[in-house]
Amino acid sequence: MTHLTKNQIEDFERDGFLSPLDLFSCDEAVALRASLEAIEREFADRNLLSVRSGLPITTAWAWDLVHDARIVDPVSDLLGPDVLLWSMDWFIKEPGSTYVSYHQDATYWGLEPHDVVTAWVALSDAGPATGPMKFLPASHRGPIYDQEDTFAEGNLLSRGQTIRGAIDESTAVLAPLATGQMSLHHVRVVHASDPNTTDDRRIGMVLRYCGCHVRQTKVDGDRAILVRGRDTHGHFEMIPRPRVDRGEAELALLREYGRTRHRALHSKDYLQDESQDPRQGHSQGQSQEHSQGHHSQDQSQDQSQDQSQQ
16 A cells, blocks of 8 residues: 555544554565564663664664555545654553553643654554454544553553543454554554464564654754755754664664653653753753653663653
8 A cells, every 4th residue: 555545534534543454574574573573682681672773773774664555645644744753752552451542642742733643563463362452433623631640560562541431442443453553543543452362472563653844842853854855944853864774873763762751751750850840951860661660760771751651
């Protein structure tokens, strides 16, 4: 597939998600998984969360991958001709009891307006038993719900954030994916996922795209990659294509990117700790992505971004 049909666009606008969409061949997905797992082995003694999510900043092949027209074409059908990549994450649910509570991404990313679409790409089987995403249809057209930070054991979200009050799961739609398929979902749609009960990892490459008119409202200096069209707004500093894989300049940019992104996603912690607006830019203790509770910032050359896991 490349561009979406009129019916697919209408389905997304109605439901807040679109799934499944054929993307990569099985061989392509297997090769991408092999590349990822080779990096995990090479940097096993490092903060793998940062190594994985920083790949478009530090490696040319990942920078090129997020420009793949097979992904960007359907995304641009939803967002318009001028599109930024805001983040890449590799969301890996190992076999076991971990889960993701019902939440909305728009609650804590700081991106406004909410013209933001996530492409969730399966690099392994993401069938019903693996804990694929489940969505509440049309919830993106409702309110932004209050969320509670639970830091619950087994919750893969960085703060265990969950929507307050009861959720009517009878309306939830499970969105399993075969290897190489992807789904698209709106930043406001309510979603969650259950544990992976299989014997294999559930590997998702998750790409967050937004229109160039979108702003970061929580901090200054956020960064993005222009993947389609022109940026005439200048709300983000542009991330260039890496010249040297994991070169000194690329790693320095990753560290700065991680600090800024963390302040955006955990802005209320900085407000509580410093009693000041997060735009004033201290660089204090930070909590780790996808961890349970608060931990101090990893001070190695790889800094984590802190984003929700699915």
